[in-house]
Amino acid sequence: MQEHADTTIPAGFEGSAQAARLIEDIRAFIARELVPLAQRLGVDQEHGAERETLRAVWRLSHEAGFYGITLPRAMGGLGLSVVDHLLVKEAIYASGSPFAPHILGELSGPPRLGALVRAATPYHLEHYIKPVAQAQKSVCFAITEVQAGSDAGALQTRARRDGEHYVLDGRKRFISGSPFADCAVILASTAEPGSTEREVTAFFVDLDQPGARVESDYKTMAGQSSTGDIVLENCRVPVRNLIGEPGRGLGMALGRINVNRVLHCAGMLGLARLALDDSLKYARERQQFGKPIATFQAIQHMLADMATDLAAARGLMLATGRALDAGVAVRAEASMSKLFCSEAAFRIADRAVQIHGGEGIVQGRRVEFLFRVLRMYRVLTGTSEIQRNTIARELLGQPAQ
Known part of the structure; x- marks a missing residue:
């Protein structure tokens, strides 16, 4: 990552000068390295990259100084604040790059x-981390x-001790x-067979x-194949x-x-920004009845x-990020952010399709x-219903389940 002498924070930017520089450098990296790579290999939202291509992206990002920045300083990361991390991630997803989830290594x-x-342990650090x-x-x-989604503790995958090994059996889904x-x-249950204890x-x-x-x-409804099952047999x-x-x-x-x-939330809102920007551009260019549709009140x-x-979604997300940085307990607010941002991002995408009309329902168009993909976020990482449960329990002072 190149160094900058200028530490000026752009007007209206909510984060630090470090985050502003990071975003600038990552945007340049995407334009210089990832856009040509995607074009050369035909990689886009509908056509995923091969495993070796992704490995190349991870290496490029690491060489540029971005892969691993989310780790603590003691492990080579930048020790970013939550707000700075949110802003960097939002900018990456708003770039529209099909490699967006791989620049910081979010999937892998x-x-x-x-x-x-x-x-x-030292062994874990050396061989894995x-x-x-x-x-x-x-x-x-x-x-x-x-049988273990929202109820994360209801694991059927078992791990039993056998001398200097554990023997794992089970199937992990949608990984x-x-x-x-x-x-x-x-994550596997190490409870004794027949036990009602949840020992994970x-x-x-x-x-x-x-x-x-x-x-x-299998693929998700977004057409991507970055998800699979892990089968463990003895x-x-x-x-x-x-x-x-x-x-x-x-x-x-x-x-x-x-x-x-x-x-x-940052990824969702980065994608929602894309949907809004695409809609603004299309509304200015699309002509009906002799004038751009942007002139129509509807x-x-x-x-x-x-x-x-x-x-509104960004405001809630950033306010929660600031509270986390200040050490405030934000269990309800974190669920509010995930709930509101996922629902708002999908509303934005829905209106983007409506504005694009027939073009918006054609597979291969970005708004489609x-x-x-934004519909999926209302299910992924905790459904909207689970978030509402958490918020209600916090409001009522009930213990977490």
């Missing part, structure tokens, strides 16, 4: 390790199962990044070892791959849940509603893709 890199890095941070290995995070991951953080434990598992495989024979994992203490895996995994909920009102939704 350091952000996937989350709070688990605090329980890492450092290689991931340096774009030499990719990792995914596997908790979801057929982002698994089709191109080298290893996974697997975390392990590093190499996905090329015997007894582990990835099945990725998979023997050394005890040294245990992360933290037995039974503490779920607590560690959810240790940054409020931060993570807010960080997901179109103007939709654009106004889109801009208002975006401004944005409609599909």
